[in-house]
Amino acid sequence: MSVxxxxxxxxxxxxxxxxxxxxxxxxxxxxxxxxxxxxxLGTVENSALAELGEYGAxxxxxxxxASLDAFDSGVYASVVAQVAQSAGANVVVISxxxxxxAVAPRLSVKLQAGVVPGAVALPDTSNxxxxxxxxxxxxxxxxxxxxxxxxxxGLVPNAFGAIKGSGAATxxxxxxxxxxxxxxxxxxxxxxxxxxxxxxxxxxVSAGRGMKGPENWGIIEDLAxxxxxxxxxxxxxxxVGWRPHHEHVGQTGVAIRPDLYIAIGISGAIQHLxxxxxxxxxxxxxxxxxxxxxxxxxxxxxxxxxxxxxxxTEALKKFKAAQ
Amino acid sequence: xxxxxCISLVPDTTTKISFxxxxxxxxxxxxQWILNPYDEWYALVRALELxxxxxxxxxxxxxxxxxxxxxxxxALAIGADDAIRVDGADDLDSFGVATNIAAVAKDGGYxxxxxxxxTISYNGSxxxxxxxxxxxxxxxxxATKLEVSGNTATASREIEGGKETLEVxxxxxxxxxxxxxxxxxxxxxxxxxxxxxxxxxxxxxxxxAYTSVVKYELxxxxxxxxxxxxxxxxxxxxxxxxxAKAI
Ligand SMILES: Cc1cc2nc3c(=O)[nH]c(=O)nc-3n(C[C@H](O)[C@H](O)[C@H](O)COP(=O)(O)OP(=O)(O)OC[C@H]3O[C@@H](n4cnc5c(N)ncnc54)[C@H](O)[C@@H]3O)c2cc1C
Ligand SMILES: Nc1ncnc2c1ncn2[C@@H]1O[C@H](COP(=O)(O)O)[C@@H](O)[C@H]1O
Numbered sequence: 001m002s003v004x005x006x007x008x009x010x011x012x013x014x015x016x017x018x019x020x021x022x023x024x025x026x027x028x029x030x031x032x033x034x035x036x037x038x039x040x041l042g043t044v045e046n047s048a049l050a051e052l053g054e055y056g057a058x059x060x061x062x063x064x065x066a067s068l069d070a071f072d073s074g075v076y077a078s079v080v081a082q083v084a085q086s087a088g089a090n091v092v093v094i095s096x097x098x099x100x101x102a103v104a105p106r107l108s109v110k111l112q113a114g115v116v117p118g119a120v121a122l123p124d125t126s127n128x129x130x131x132x133x134x135x136x137x138x139x140x141x142x143x144x145x146x147x148x149x150x151x152x153x154g155l156v157p158n159a160f161g162a163i164k165g166s167g168a169a170t171x172x173x174x175x176x177x178x179x180x181x182x183x184x185x186x187x188x189x190x191x192x193x194x195x196x197x198x199x200x201x202x203x204x205v206s207a208g209r210g211m212k213g214p215e216n217w218g219i220i221e222d223l224a225x226x227x228x229x230x231x232x233x234x235x236x237x238x239x240v241g242w243r244p245h246h247e248h249v250g251q252t253g254v255a256i257r258p259d260l261y262i263a264i265g266i267s268g269a270i271q272h273l274x275x276x277x278x279x280x281x282x283x284x285x286x287x288x289x290x291x292x293x294x295x296x297x298x299x300x301x302x303x304x305x306x307x308x309x310x311x312x313t314e315a316l317k318k319f320k321a322a323q
Numbered sequence: 324x325x326x327x328x329c330i331s332l333v334p335d336t337t338t339k340i341s342f343x344x345x346x347x348x349x350x351x352x353x354x355q356w357i358l359n360p361y362d363e364w365y366a367l368v369r370a371l372e373l374x375x376x377x378x379x380x381x382x383x384x385x386x387x388x389x390x391x392x393x394x395x396x397x398a399l400a401i402g403a404d405d406a407i408r409v410d411g412a413d414d415l416d417s418f419g420v421a422t423n424i425a426a427v428a429k430d431g432g433y434x435x436x437x438x439x440x441x442t443i444s445y446n447g448s449x450x451x452x453x454x455x456x457x458x459x460x461x462x463x464x465x466a467t468k469l470e471v472s473g474n475t476a477t478a479s480r481e482i483e484g485g486k487e488t489l490e491v492x493x494x495x496x497x498x499x500x501x502x503x504x505x506x507x508x509x510x511x512x513x514x515x516x517x518x519x520x521x522x523x524x525x526x527x528x529x530x531x532a533y534t535s536v537v538k539y540e541l542x543x544x545x546x547x548x549x550x551x552x553x554x555x556x557x558x559x560x561x562x563x564x565x566x567a568k569a570i
Contacts, residue, residue: 071487072461073452073461073462073464074455074456074462077452077456096448097482098464098465098480098481098482099482101448101452101464101465102452102462102464102465103452104449104452105417105421105448105449105450105452105456106452106453106455106462108417108449108452108456108533109418109452109453109456109457110456112533113533114418114533114534115417115449115534116534117446117449118446118447130537133446134446135444135446135539136334136340136443136446137443137444137446138542139340139541139542140342140539140541140542141542142445142536142538142539143536143537143538143539143540144534144535144536144537145534145535145536146534147532147533147534147535182462182491182495183461183463183489183490183495184489184490184491185487185488185489186477186488186489187487188482188486188487189485189488190483190484190485191484191485196484197483197485198484200483203569203570227570238501245467245501245502246481246484248501251336251443252336252361252443259569260567260569260570270336270337271336271337274336274443278542280567280569281569283559283563294548294550295548296545297545297548298545298546298548298549298567299548299549299551299559299563299567300548300550300551301552301553302550302553303553304553307553308553308556311553311556312556312559312560315556315557315559316560316570319560319564
């Protein structure tokens with residue numbers, strides 16, 4: 001018996017959401033009276049893997065084959081399934097990243113294991129295995145019961161948080177049959193910079209049509225920079241090309257749940273709110289006091305973004321300097 | 324080239340969500356059902372574009388009750404050639420839906436099966452991967468771009484903070500995200516011709532349920548917003564630090 005979690009890496013480094021997955025898995029393991037074991041694929045530094053112990057993992061099984069550096073959902077699901085079987089996993093935790101979303105359903109079929117995609121809390125194991133997940137694009141939650149022997153939890157990034165303690169995980173090499181890849185990865189390009197990609201970001205500064213044009217995004221970026229926040233936008237802004245598509249949040253864009261979401265010049269249409277209303281704290285800056293977004297906000301400023309945002313940036317600079 | 328596009332029905336995006344039967348069932352009273360935006364705007368339209376460029380057929384498939392037919396016809400009005408509805412299995416979980424699509428697709432000779440990246444109702448992102456595994460085909464998830472030449476396709480997919488470009492041979496399964504295509508509004512001719520396009524109904528196959536929804540819940544109501552004067556943004560910083568502990 002064990003709780004397995006999938007470790008994701010970029011350029012040999014463990015991704016932030018994997019520390020969260022480790023924390024989550026170790027809590028589930030405690031509930032079930034067993035241990036949390038990581039499974040890492042491809043080239044990853046062993047020291048980085050050992051660090052997962054600080055988040056509750058006892059062991060990390062590392063399938064080192066370099067061909068696993070290129071992602072294919074079929075190959076990954078096969079390797080994870082083999083490791084899950086040899087580790088006697090009864091729960092597999094996978095972060096709902098672009099990679100995890102492709103692996104979890106394939107693994108579900110392979111292991112005949114029910115999967116709960118979009119989990120936001122620990123399972124209730126008092127009567128079976130029931131996991132709370134987001135549904136209706138942030139407008140509701142569903143409690144999903146998993147009726148199979150093996151259970152897969154697709155954990156929403158930043159829903160649970162990484163809980164750092166102490167301890168080191170032992171890292172062991174593991175072997176698996178690696179099937180032929182169904183795809184040939186030609187290129188992987190990641191925006192350089194030190195801000196986190198949207199789904200993982202804890203702080204997000206987002207702006208909408210109220211900004212009037214792409215040339216005015218400087219003040220948005222300045223604000224994001226002082227905070228170390230990631231930028232986002234409303235759908236029409238991405239549709240007309242003022243901002244890249246991957247910044248579009250909402251019901252038909254990325255769904256996020258950062259610790260802080262600052263919405264500037266966004267009206268707060270129901271489809272926009274659906275993707276952001278799980279944010280822990282929402283700040284709205286809008287010149288229209290009747291903007292629906294204020295109803296979903298924790299803090300608000302009724303004012304002109306072109307005046308308020310630079311002032312807020314200055315105030316935050318002073319605050320940061322005094323820290 | 325034969326395309327199969329999986330289409331699902333979801334409550335209109337403006338729907339106020341509520342539940343009945345002790346919060347165990349979605350309240351579909353007065354709900355307007357639409358095609359899931361990802362399926363309609365991206366998966367279906369891209370399949371149509373590729374068919375128009377290279378020839379072939381576009382079939383849409385839905386697993387659901389007869390009441391869905393009217394919305395399925397919208398996909399025909401947008402341009403799909405024919406439709407298949409798998410009838411007689413209500414309340415399926417993702418695995419049940421995937422099993423039923425796989426049963427139809429298995430001997431259908433489809434070159435590319437397209438889905439939306441997720442339904443805006445269940446937010447599963449589940450069915451594409453399951454289907455690919457059931458059919459033992461490659462799966463390109465969250466694709467923002469798809470070009471086809473002969474039996475080789477090039478696709479881009481969203482990854483955190485960037486994109487991945489890959490090559491894949493048919494047959495394969497792909498889930499479509501924003502960027503793939505632009506929404507098409509059906510015209511009068513499309514709407515008229517949709518009425519006579521074939522909509523075949525096939526019986527469901529049985530599949531074990533791996534999961535079931537036992538309860539729904541609405542998010543807790545928000546407390547009233549705290550307004551801060553635009554002339555006192557320092558107060559907002561203080562509140563975010565001391566009260567909200569967000570910075
Ligand atoms: C099926 C469907 C799916 C959709 N999915 C999404 C989605 O995923 N995400 C999404 O965002 N939208 C989505 N939409 C669109 C949504 O309905 C809204 O149209 C959109 O969110 C509005 O964007 P906005 O708030 O930027 O623009 P607007 O609604 O035009 O609002 C601009 C706001 O800026 C304010 N403003 C103007 N000038 C200033 C100023 N100087 N200072 C401060 N404030 C100012 C205005 O008061 C106004 O509130 C969807 C729509 C449909 C039909
Ligand atoms: N009942 C259904 N019939 C046909 N296709 C479906 C059905 N439900 C979901 N799909 C497809 O599967 C995709 C992902 O759904 P989900 O896994 O529920 O998020 C959708 O975007 C559709 O393309």
